[in-house]
Amino acid sequence: MKQFFLKMKIAIITIGKTASKSVSEIENDYFGRLKHYCNFEKICIPAIKSAKSISTEELKKEEGKLILRTVTNDDFVVLLDEKGKEFSSLEFAQWVEKQQHTVKNMVFVIGGAYGFSKEIYDRANFLLSLSKMTFSHQIVRAIFAEQLYRSMTIIKGEKYHHK
Numbered sequence: 001m002k003q004f005f006l007k008m009k010i011a012i013i014t015i016g017k018t019a020s021k022s023v024s025e026i027e028n029d030y031f032g033r034l035k036h037y038c039n040f041e042k043i044c045i046p047a048i049k050s051a052k053s054i055s056t057e058e059l060k061k062e063e064g065k066l067i068l069r070t071v072t073n074d075d076f077v078v079l080l081d082e083k084g085k086e087f088s089s090l091e092f093a094q095w096v097e098k099q100q101h102t103v104k105n106m107v108f109v110i111g112g113a114y115g116f117s118k119e120i121y122d123r124a125n126f127l128l129s130l131s132k133m134t135f136s137h138q139i140v141r142a143i144f145a146e147q148l149y150r151s152m153t154i155i156k157g158e159k160y161h162h163k
Contacts, residue, residue, distance in 0.1 A: 006038035006152070008100045012145075013070055015063050015112040016047030018138045030145035037152035043070055047112070056114045064117035067109060076103040076125045080110050080140060084127030089147060089161060093154035110144065113137050 012031070018024040034040040045066045051059050071077055076099065087095060099106060108128070109120070113136070116124075130143055153160035 006096075006100055006155070008103050009039040009041070009105045010034070010148070011041040011043055011075075011105065011107045012141075012148075013043045013045060013067060013107060013109045014141055015045050015066075015110070015137070017044065018141060020138065023138055023142050026142040027145045030142070030149045033149050034145075034152060037149075037156065045070065057117075059112065060114055060117040061119070063112050064120045067111075067116075067120055068123060071107055071109075071123070072105070075105045075107045077123055078106060078108045078126045078128050079116060079120065079124045080108060080130060080144060081116065081127045082129055082132070082134060084129035086129045086131070089150050090154060090163075092147060093151035093161075096148075096151050097155045108144065108148075110137055110140050 018027060031040065031042050045063070048054075048059060048062045050062075054062070096106075109116075109124075111120070130140065130147070135143065150161050
């Protein structure tokens with residue numbers, strides 16, 4: 001089998017910890033597997049402590065400031081967002097593989113419970129949707145971790161994905 005290691009670095013930014021231990025275990029399992037395929041980093045931005053005492057818009061702005069401090073000008077920022085582009089698993093794998101030719105650092109951002117501020121949308125290079133359905137921001141982490149892992153196995157030609 002051909003040697004494979006994705007050239008670009010991939011990072012995932014999340015807001016706050018996953019409350020469910022079982023969901024967190026699934027997420028961490030798949031994120032751990034990704035390290036065999038690429039230079040991977042998970043960045044967890046702490047939840048805003050005053051979240052319950054500020055408006056939803058203010059919360060999104062505060063989370064946005066923390067996200068903007070974490071990404072660099074060179075990062076290709078992909079927001080997981082219901083308004084984004086939908087792919088099949090095969091299409092997503094092809095898209096990721098194509099990006100490695102022009103992108104050095106790809107950063108996927110999973111926002112907080114209320115989504116993203118305008119400033120984050122303005123900074124984004126791409127919007128990606130996992131489904132037209134709405135999922136909790138914590139469940140999305142596990143679903144996306146599996147899909148990102150699946151894309152790596154598709155690119156490498158491994159048997160994990162069934163057509």
